[in-house]
Amino acid sequence: MKEDREGLKKLIELAKRRQIDAVVAYKDRLTRFGFEYLVELFKAYGVNVVAFQEEPKDYMQELMEDFVEIVKSFASRIYGQECEKVVKCVENVEKDG
Incomplete structure (x- = not known):
């Protein structure tokens, strides 16, 4: 829920500079909300997103x-x-x- 997530900011910056080709992460660790928007942002910079779904929880x-x-x-x-x-x-x- 935090807007100032340093790790996410760094990933986006690396994508902007075209220094990464893919992001591999658990879906809810990458972002809790707006996942599809984030995927589109990375696609715009030519970065593939591979997201894993965690095991379902009760x-x-x-x-x-x-x-x-x-x-x-x-x-x-x-x-x-x-x-x-x-x-x-x-x-x-x-x-x-």
């Missing part, structure tokens, strides 16, 4: 992963560097859950 697993990401996001904004402690705690709860 709704509880997906809900828990979304919850963890939200907590991590808010924790990093609130606690800054101390965020790592919160993230580890949440990840431990997720593993135990």
